[in-house]
Amino acid sequence: MELTTNWYLVLSVIVFSIGAVGLLVRRNPLVMFMSVELMLNSVNITFVALGADLNDVGGQVAVFFVLVVAAVEVVVGLALVVAINRRHPDATADDLSVLRG
Amino acid sequence: MSEVIVFLFAAAIILIGAIGVVASRNPVHSALFLVQTLLGVAVLFILQDAHFLAAVQIMVYAGAIVILFLFVIMLLGIDKTEDLEVEPIAGQKPLAAVLGAALLGVGLTVVLVAADGVTGARQPTGVGERALDNGASDVERLGRVLFSEYAIAFEITAALLTIAVIGAVVLTRRVASDDLLPDPEPASFELPPLAPMIDEEEH
Numbered sequence: 001m002e003l004t005t006n007w008y009l010v011l012s013v014i015v016f017s018i019g020a021v022g023l024l025v026r027r028n029p030l031v032m033f034m035s036v037e038l039m040l041n042s043v044n045i046t047f048v049a050l051g052a053d054l055n056d057v058g059g060q061v062a063v064f065f066v067l068v069v070a071a072v073e074v075v076v077g078l079a080l081v082v083a084i085n086r087r088h089p090d091a092t093a094d095d096l097s098v099l100r101g
Numbered sequence: 102m103s104e105v106i107v108f109l110f111a112a113a114i115i116l117i118g119a120i121g122v123v124a125s126r127n128p129v130h131s132a133l134f135l136v137q138t139l140l141g142v143a144v145l146f147i148l149q150d151a152h153f154l155a156a157v158q159i160m161v162y163a164g165a166i167v168i169l170f171l172f173v174i175m176l177l178g179i180d181k182t183e184d185l186e187v188e189p190i191a192g193q194k195p196l197a198a199v200l201g202a203a204l205l206g207v208g209l210t211v212v213l214v215a216a217d218g219v220t221g222a223r224q225p226t227g228v229g230e231r232a233l234d235n236g237a238s239d240v241e242r243l244g245r246v247l248f249s250e251y252a253i254a255f256e257i258t259a260a261l262l263t264i265a266v267i268g269a270v271v272l273t274r275r276v277a278s279d280d281l282l283p284d285p286e287p288a289s290f291e292l293p294p295l296a297p298m299i300d301e302e303e304h
Contacts (some may be wrong), residue, residue: 001102001105003105003108006213007108007112008108008145010209010212011115011145013205013208014119014205015115015116015138016208017201017202017204017205017208018116018122018123018201019123020201020204021123021197021200021201022122024193024196024197024201025123025193026123028128030128030131030132030170031128034131034135034170035122035123037135037139037162037166038122041138041139041162044158045142045145048145048149048151048154049149050221051233052149052233054222054223054224055225055226055232055234056221056223057231057233057242058231060151060154061243061246061247061251063151063154064157064243064247065258067157067158067161067162068258068261068262070161071161071165071166071262071265072261074169074170075266075268076269078169078170078173079268079269080272081173081177082173082177082272082273083273089177
């Protein structure tokens with residue numbers, strides 16, 4: 001049996017789906033962020049695998065930038081969670097509906 | 102063959118961690134399962150000779166991002182377990198399951214039907230800055246490309262990080278209760294009104 005790029009892609013699809021379901025099901029904003037991290041990581045797996053397949057360092061560069069954006073997203077997201085939590089200690093994502101159209 | 106064994110172990114670690122993140126009632130457990138998944142992904146990076154990314158993955162994700170999660174969980178004391186049986190939005194879980202299954206099906210179909218390989222320009226073997234087998238070390242190859250071809254994008258990430266730091270400071274700054282805008286949310290809450298911000302010093 002030989003390890004091909006497809007194995008990585010299949011694993012990535014499964015992890016991405018788990019992350020998407022987590023994002024839809026969970027109500028704790030922190031766990032929702034963790035689900036987003038799962039999805040970002042599954043995409044990182046595809047970037048590295050396809051980059052290796054094409055013998056191109058571009059996939060690794062993309063992962064580098066995804067890492068930066070993930071860090072930024074978590075910093076701002078957690079700051080929002082802290083700010084909301086000060087005013088509404090028991091708020092879940094469903095309670096914050098003021099932006100509803 | 103040994104590569105297959107490493108991959109299968111890493112995949113098992115990743116999948117158990119991913120399911121743990123979504124299924125744990127306690128957010129602290131979710132964060133620890135997330136570390137497990139991230140370490141598994143780092144193993145996959147090493148398996149594909151992306152050693153620098155594996156190190157950065159462990160330092161930035163496991164070392165910084167998850168620690169940030171744990172700090173927020175513990176400092177705010179919101180480590181209450183969540184009752185996963187309650188459904189405030191009717192039909193949320195079945196719909197999420199259907200959507201997840203659809204996503205999985207479509208994704209697997211795309212991957213397996215297009216199994217005859219990627220389309221795109223393959224870098225010529227052994228030559229050029231971008232080729233993965235050009236003999237340079239992993240860090241050197243990535244650094245050369247990052248500071249030449251992707252220099253502008255790299256500079257923009259610096260601005261992005263600065264903006265994020267400033268934004269985080271502004272968002273979590275303490276304000277006097279007089280300066281607070283009227284709360285736009287109270288209608289949707291059945292929560293007792295909060296004590297003013299200044300009282301937080303006491304506990």
